[in-house]
Amino acid sequence: MMNNNTAGQAAKSKSWLRRWLPVLITGLITLAALQLLPDAKSAFIRTTTSYALEMAVILPAVLILMGLLTVFISRDFIARHLGSDSGVRGMAISFLLGTLPTGPLYMAFPLAGTLKAKGARSANIAIFLSAWACIKLPQELVEARFLGPRFMVLRLVFTVILVVIIGLIIEKAGKKG
Amino acid sequence: MNITAVAVNVLASAALIFAFTRSREKSIKALAAAGKMFISLLPMLIIIILLIGLLFVLVPQETLERFLGEQAGIFGVLSAAIVGSILHIPALLSFPLAASLLEKGASVTVVAAFLTTLTMIGMVTLPLEIKELGKKFALMRNGLSFIAAIIIALLLGALI
Incomplete structure (x- = not known):
């Protein structure tokens, strides 16, 4: 049996x-x-x-930092603050919430889907998703350790700028179509 | 031990102590989550470390430089970006791999392109992204991310 x-x-x-x-x-x-x-x-x-x-x-220290952020910052907290503002403030909030390590990328999609249903700006959704995907604060420390602080900081700065540009392009295309 | 490693450990210890003063129960949960993440990363971690070792002893410096070094040009950058889009390596483990490639003679541009597409673009997660946010949004976000990764890589190569 x-x-x-x-x-x-x-x-x-x-x-x-x-x-x-x-x-x-x-x-x-x-x-x-x-x-x-x-x-x-x-x-x-x-x-x-x-x-x-x-x-x-x-690695152990980085994982402990991620574990702490995951447990102490609830998904509700993110859902509550995301998409509540438009303008630059809204973008900054979406971005910062995305950088908190609260889970793998596949967890971010349903959250982003809910936001879309709630009527959040698509620029903010794209910024949130991209930040979630490629910018995780504890990971930046590992990048600095292995590739040097200069490499890490420059890549981070350019990524932030381009993530915002991508968000705005997607939003514009969405309005047209 | 270098300064970054010391700083991360100090930061993690301080955060852990602070967390314990706030909530013992949640802190234990956080440690358990960290342990779980470690266990799920462990197989890939071992593979990456073995691959780095093999890269050092099997691949001659000239070969790597020809395909991933400065002389590989835009072809090297594009192939690194494509490989990064397809592969699914946790970002945490991609940094030592990237460092070993740099050490062996890959260019900064190539390594930056690989790292950036690796995290920004998810082929594996694309179906889920389409389901939740629509085809247009998902394809645009991933497509534009690919272009962005190339731009970031070229800027980094020029500045470092």
Whole structure:
């Protein structure tokens, strides 16, 4: 008899396999490559350890920051403040709310859909979505660590400007069509 | 340990202590959420680190420079942007990968194009975006984001 519990377990072990099988395959390819190139072993170990250490130093702290923001800033809070204002203030609010790490992108779409139904400006919806997709405050710290503060700040500034421009273009096109 | 790593850890510790004074229950939930995120990132993290190692020992510097360096020109930038649009790597893990590409001789423009399309454009999430916001909106947002990513990449390449 297949009850719910074993079905759940089967699904769980299946997704477990789907997550870890690529790791296994990459691991085997790596082992094979290092067998064929024994000279490369020390360079491989040096590189992987240095990157693994850098991640170990920064990742837990970044994840804790994201966890705190996710739990302490509720989705209701975002839904309440989003789209309540038009003009530059509304854009700034949409943008800032989008940068808070409150979940993956697929969670932002239903929220944006509700907003659209409520009659929010489409520029603000686009700005909110783009900010949610590509600007997450704790992630900027990781970018600064690996690619340098200059790279991070410049990319952030240009992204902000272009996200706003994209929002305005979409809104204009929407009014015409 | 560099200053950014120290700053992130200090910031996270301070935020955590403050959170505990506000609500113990919520703080524990936040830590659990962080742990869950870590577990879901772990397989990809291992793959990325192995790939970085393989990149260093298998791909000769000249080959990488030819396809992703300054001499690859706009072709290199466009292919990086297309690969970034298709791939689905969590942004957090894309930064070490991008750093290793830079270290191996990829140009700033190429790396910036890859990183920007990676986050801004979601092929995987496109059907959901269309469903919630309409075809026109979703296609325009993703299409314009691709152009924006190229512009951002070119500006970054010129300035760094």
